[in-house]
Amino acid sequence: MQYHTPTSFEDAIEIAAQADGITRFLAGGTDVLVQLRADIVTPDTLIDIKGISGTKTITHNDDGSWRIGVAVSGAEMTEHPTLARDWPGVVEATDLIGSTQVQGRCTMVGNLCNGSPAADAVPAMVAAGMTVTVSGPDGTRELAVEDVPTGPGKTCLAKGELISAVNIPARGANGGDAYLRFIPRTEMDIAVVGAAVNLRLEGDTITEARVSLGAVAPTVLLVPQAADAIIGTTLDDAALTALAQAANAACAPIDDKRGTIKFRTHVAGVLAQRAARIAYERAQKAGK
Amino acid sequence: MALDNMKTTGFTQVGTTPNRPDGLDKVTGRARFGADVTAPGMLHAVIVRSPHAHARIKRIDTSKAEALAGVKGIVTRADFATGLTGENWNILENVMASDTALYDGHAVAAVAATSALTARDAAKLVEVEYEILPHVTDVDKAMAPDAPVIRAGAADGSVPEGQHPNVVRYHESGHGDVQAGFDEADLVIEDHFTTEATHQGYIEPHACLGILGGDGKGELWCCTQGHWNVQKICAALLGLETANLRVTASEIGGGFGGKTAVFIEPVALALARKTNKPVKLVMPRADVFKATGPTASTSMDIKIGMKKDGTITAAQGVFRLQGGAFPGAPADMTAMCAFAPYALSNVHQVGYDVMSNRPKQAAYRAPGSPMAAFAVESVIDELCGQLGLDPIEVRLKNASKEGTKASYGPTFQRIGLVETLEAAKAHPHYSAPLKPGQGRGISCGFWFNHGGETAVSLALSEDGTAQLAVGTPDIGGSRASMALMAAEELGIPYENIRVTIADTATLGYNEVSHGSRVTYASGLATIEAARDAVKKLCGRAAAKWGIPEDAVKWENGCAVPSGPNAGDFDPLPMAEITANMGATGGPIVGHFEATPEGAGVSFATHIVDAEVDPETGKTSVVRYTVVQDAGKAIHPTYVEGQFQGGAAQGIGWALNEEYIYGDDGRLQNALFLDYRIPVASDLPMIDTVIIEVPNPGHPYGVRGVGETSICPPLAAIANAVSAAAAVRLRQLPMSPPRILEALEQKRDG
């Protein structure tokens, strides 16, 4: 196994483009190192990206948007003085990953690129309308988060490509987001279902919404039908029922040791409703 | 009958709560656990395991593994003793398969190499050719006529004609006429219950370091609940003389019964013999799940009849236990514990020990009793509900007492079940208001407790301190309790006694730390050893004073004349006697060896409040109270720790823990991510009430406390869930999908 510590994205891209066999980028390592030890994936090339400058920085841009360095850990996001004020759902979703120890290392990018349909940060990222900057031998492109994973453990990144930044849109007025996951315990568990809702209000009426579901399909889903079910409503009972139905309909889960198809489908609707209520309350507070 | 010199009041040290002597070592990392021992030139070992549930081993080719640089030796079954019979044969077969792999994870070979990584790589190069055989992992399916036979001829004479060969032991007991009893009842409920296998879940994986020369002399360090047992079994499996293998027990990071068995130690020794080097073997967590003992899974039928006034008229149970690929599931104990809390005129119980293609079950805290209690106490709860009776009053009405003929045969001596029920009834928890969506459940539980072979030695030092050597590994703070009992007898401070878990070369045979026996049996032996030392101390004082030995007594750490006629001498402190002991007759050592038979059975009553989320089926345990009879709490804090630990493990067992097998017979959740033990935030504060009804068989009245605490939780939680969500779960674990399914079925009528 080759281990590299490049100091620029250009070098990282160059190493990755030249590498044979299995390549992994080492952000927090909380997936990569665990998979290595458990004999699940033994990389031929391991590229540590934490030495690249800017990867540990959180920047609040002038237009209100945010740029998060690719090695920023969950704990750094939680402790940031203002990020959670704008995007509580994104921050709490990332904060759900693992334990205090894991929080010191784990990153949103690692969570996304590991490609797990049950990744906790990803539904919140999708609902927030976040994008990632992808850099590679052929230059740079910007991708919506929902377009990155292509199946369990798979992403659309080509050989030599990596994510060089994570972008969160400006919060804007009267918005709120929330993420909830179902686990049988209270922590240190993997999401059986995850649901994120991001919405904006005008008065009491929802004018914009994005709903995302985790662990109910091969990839994290953006569910426009679920968003449509609540846009134009005040999140009344009829809207909540329609939201749950749309969420149920979008589910294509598997039966496994962690949950049945039936259970996952049902709970996706329940969590979508609960997350929507929290996001709605947050948006109302933001407007006050 | 109480012991002659029993003491139940006037304690000065017993009942206090000093820090445990091993506490500082454990919190500073100085304590040495199984994997912390090293030796010069040590090799690292990895075990090659079957990926199949049931397969004939056609060929093992080790040539590629042997060719890897750093590999020093490989063993297979051929490297162990031949001609074994009975339980030794069973253990060897489990430690290293001969011609058939009997479960996913069954050991087939082992590699020793200069590094752990090399050993791991080499293990992957060992080529095993398997012929896959049909398998069965479910208890009811394993008893069905068409089930594959795990091993013909494994059954003993207890099994009635006509059973499948996978049924290997049978138990039947009871008294009275159950049919007549059911006829007398106003309401009879009969139900079927199942529980899944659960693992003890100790944090420390099995680990050992073995040295064994060509001369047949060896040393072994390991984490175990009983090193004399390890010594005896390793000697048999390797063809050694017992005394030539010295075994030292490390600190132990949890055992709960699972470390009373032997899994890896003979393998490390076989590799050590083959390579002539020390060999260290540390089990990866996945191996711990796959190849060390979970508890048995069960399928149970319970039928109980009750009168309108709450009198139980008859009770009957059938208990089928799946114990893995070897005989030994505690079907007998399950059956015997099931109805023990109740004084019944008509009771009948049957137990089946059934083999399947799963790892050999091992003891887990009160083996069998929690599952039986789950089924029986659920039915009693259901009867109370339907007859509109208070569950504690009904249990009080039927409770076993001193003189009751137990459901399993003997007549109870003084026992404390009624006291636990009275205390539970009086506890503020039992009458506290519940919030909407919450429900309250209670359950009783019973465990026998045990004595067992025990040897203890107490050597006095010249400065008046004392070294106590016991042979029972400390799995719950027992060194503190032993020091308290010795201090009580000697009349010296607790801190002046150093307690060591002695190795096998130092004391006589000590049975493993199981059966809640340590504070009872090693405690009894400690008290007797201290009394022996005191007698010798008195003898030295008598010689000094020139008076007869029986004219000296021991008081507050000093020899004093026994009365005015004995003479007028100043009290002689222990340190003054020991300072001169070399010149007055030699070292003073008290000792005691026996197999105490007076272990006192113990009972508990638990109260649980649970809240069920009707939309997701998730259960939260919001309040928990344990009331248990300890006989005498030597160190009350550690008694409470046992109460709380049993409840915590019971919560996991009830709600989420389970062995999940795929259709291929492979274990699907051999890691803590998917084998869901409770995390700290899953648990409420677990309140405790210690009841002290002295056991007449111990000098201070001690009963064991380590196991009874896990007997009531499964049922108490099921009863609380039933009260909270108005659905009765008869299958464990009560995982959210199962509860949601039950809620839906109820809604749909």
Ligand SMILES: Cc1cc2nc3c(=O)[nH]c(=O)nc-3n(C[C@H](O)[C@H](O)[C@H](O)COP(=O)(O)OP(=O)(O)OC[C@H]3O[C@@H](n4cnc5c(N)ncnc54)[C@H](O)[C@@H]3O)c2cc1C
């Ligand atoms: C004890 C424990 C608990 C956990 N609990 C949770 C949980 O509750 N919820 C949850 O969702 N996850 C959980 N995880 C999984 C893991 O912590 C998360 O997925 C985490 O976000 C991964 O981030 P990382 O920085 O450690 O990723 P790494 O392990 O460093 O990398 C993960 C993947 O991302 C790729 N990658 C990293 N950086 C880049 C980049 N810049 N460009 C392209 N690819 C990149 C790597 O090649 C690799 O494939 C847990 C893990 C552990 C060990």
